[in-house]
Amino acid sequence: MKRLDDDLAKLARRYARFASVEARDSSPSYERLARQVAQSNELLEFIAALPPERQQPNLFLAALRATGELPHGNGALEEIIRLNGERVRQVMLTHATQTNEPSRCAVLLPALATLPQPLALLEVGASAGLCLLPDRYAYDYDGIRISPSGEGNAPAPVFPCTVNRHTPVPQRNIDVAWRAGLDLNPLDVHAAADMSWLRTLVWPEHHDRASRLNAAIEVARSDPPRVVKGDLRGDLPALAATAPKEATLVVYHTAVLGYLREQADRSNFAAMVRGLGAVWISNEAPFVFPELAKNAAAAPSPDMFLQAVDGVPVAWSGPHGQSLHWFG
Ligand SMILES: C[S@@+](CC[C@H](N)C(=O)[O-])C[C@H]1O[C@@H](n2cnc3c(N)ncnc32)[C@H](O)[C@@H]1O
Structure with a gap:
């Protein structure tokens, strides 16, 4: 149980860092969504159930966009994952962050x-x-x-x-x-x-x-x-x-x-x-x-x-x- 809590806390820190260091001043929508993940046990548990190399913020956020619109408002992200989580999960399992810049x-x-x-x-x-x-x-x-x-x-x-x-x-x-x-x-x-x-x-x-x-x-x-x-x-x-x-x-x-x-x-x-x-x-x-x-x-x-x-x-x-x- 302690191990699970530690893993979720680590994942929360990863998403919070993505929001404040990478997305801040660059992508307000990704900053907002990554913060929501960092503060939601439900979302963290969804992402933590994926293999470690599939838990990146960039991959989760791109998978959301690949399967529909980005959510707005409190609770909308959890709602999407409840309704559409399996499709998001499949994209995260079959794609990688291969951003070619x-x-x-x-x-x-x-x-x-x-x-x-x-x-x-x-x-x-x-x-x-x-x-x-x-x-x-x-x-x-x-x-x-x-x-x-x-x-x-x-x-x-x-x-x-x-x-x-x-x-x-x-x-x-x-x-x-x-x-x-x-x-x-x-x-x-x-x-x-x-x-x-x-x-x-x-x-x-x-x-x-x-x-x-x-x-x-x-x-x-x-x-x-x-x-x-x-x-x-x-x-x-x-x-x-x-x-x-x-x-x-x-x-x-x-x-x-x-x-x-x-x-x-x-x-x-x-x-x-x-x-x-x-x-x-x-x-x-x-x-x-x-x-x-x-x-x-x-x-x-x-x-x-x-x-x-x-x-x-x-x-x-x-x-x-x-x-x-x-x-x-
Ligand atoms: C984020 S992308 C960067 C692509 C490109 N270098 C750019 O800057 O636009 C990282 C790429 O590295 C590849 N990659 C990761 N580990 C690799 C490995 N061990 N051998 C070969 N390619 C690898 C991934 O498949 C992915 O296409």
Whole structure:
């Protein structure tokens, strides 16, 4: 009984943290609903009955939207779960939080542009591969515009990104000779159900993100990046071996390594990338590599990601690619 109470209390803290750190000032509806969960034993028990890796706030809230409208008013969320809980549960059991945020290319581009070109891009945890196309998008760094490298068949989205004075804003886009992704469950840009789920994962008030996601999907559909099914813990070397030797191999990941529960798995992955002789760009929440976060300047806000190149922290980045604070 005590164990159950502890589990529910932990889950309540997780949802309360999501409300106050991640959703606050970003999504009023998600902030409100996550707080309701944190304060309701009935809702906490519903979520706690799912496997631990299926209890994330993002997954629960997206499943609510996938099965109907977001509820308003006191008690409405409990009512929905009483009436519709089984459908919500099924979505949570069969889908994962694979949010593919192409805007994150805006925070990757400065580091990519400092490397010898052309590049061989290998993204682990690539979802639908939308972050494998940095050269095919446009950017606006506080008024400095960067165009796509080549002519595409679909109009390129423009990703705005605020920067500080230390950020090495590139002069031009990058040259990509080769690209490939690795994911446990690659999403297919041509599959309507996969793309509908990606759209549902964008938070409700984020209309600009949603329209840029749609534009990025069209860019990807005109020439889809290859995303191979596999586990970053074991399948990376075989895929890396297929990259052309004359290009600079870059292995990168954003919002992925937090899915590895064991710190040892993350450290082993880092050692594996170094063993490949690849450049390694990590763009992750600071808890992923606490020893790197320890050596970084204080974050401008608690939801920021830490970017590191070859194990050296270089910047704090907005979690949706909206800002980049390079270290002086
Ligand atoms: C939140 S999404 C991020 C997608 C993309 N990196 C982005 O920033 O838009 C995390 C992705 O990592 C993948 N993933 C999680 N664990 C993985 C593993 N062990 N090996 C390969 N992919 C993994 C998930 O399937 C999911 O598509």
